[in-house]
Amino acid sequence: MRNYDLEFLKHFSMVLGFLILVTLGLIAAAFHLHGLIPPEVSPVAVKQTQARIAPTGAVYAGSTGAAAQAAAAAAALAAAASQTAYGGTTDGAVIYQNLCGACHTNGVGKAPTLDHSHWDARIAQGKDTLYKHAIEGFTGPDGGVMPPKGGNPALTEEQVHATVDWMLGNLK
Numbered sequence: 001m002r003n004y005d006l007e008f009l010k011h012f013s014m015v016l017g018f019l020i021l022v023t024l025g026l027i028a029a030a031f032h033l034h035g036l037i038p039p040e041v042s043p044v045a046v047k048q049t050q051a052r053i054a055p056t057g058a059v060y061a062g063s064t065g066a067a068a069q070a071a072a073a074a075a076a077l078a079a080a081a082s083q084t085a086y087g088g089t090t091d092g093a094v095i096y097q098n099l100c101g102a103c104h105t106n107g108v109g110k111a112p113t114l115d116h117s118h119w120d121a122r123i124a125q126g127k128d129t130l131y132k133h134a135i136e137g138f139t140g141p142d143g144g145v146m147p148p149k150g151g152n153p154a155l156t157e158e159q160v161h162a163t164v165d166w167m168l169g170n171l172k
Helices: 003-036 043-053 062-082 092-104 116-124 127-136 157-169
Strands: none
Touching: 092 157, 116 127, 127 157
């Protein structure tokens, strides 16, 4: 080997050694900086998420899991059935004052107020159509919005019918 080859190898190995030291230093700095970053999700948030999705995120576990899911569904239906709006009253005045009047008194959301000028065209469509729109909801051609059951899903169809009848009987 010649002298200049030995000199080249000496300088090349020093450059490689320097690059290895720089690489190791960068790796150590990256580990240090990574340790300073807080975890993305706190354990409290994970517990809250698991509690929130537990009813819908349940795992089907064969016949045992199916029985538990069926029991939970039955319990939910029973709870929903026991919750009737306004104590189950079919007094249209009570329901109107507590729910419907919020929009139909002042015309909020383009709701028709209780006067014949707003209701005569609607009455001409028939009571069944009025009942249907009150139960299922309706978006009018003028942009008016009637939410299903006036925004209270706990109302029964009988309560909605009684309220619509009360409103029609009290038109000015």
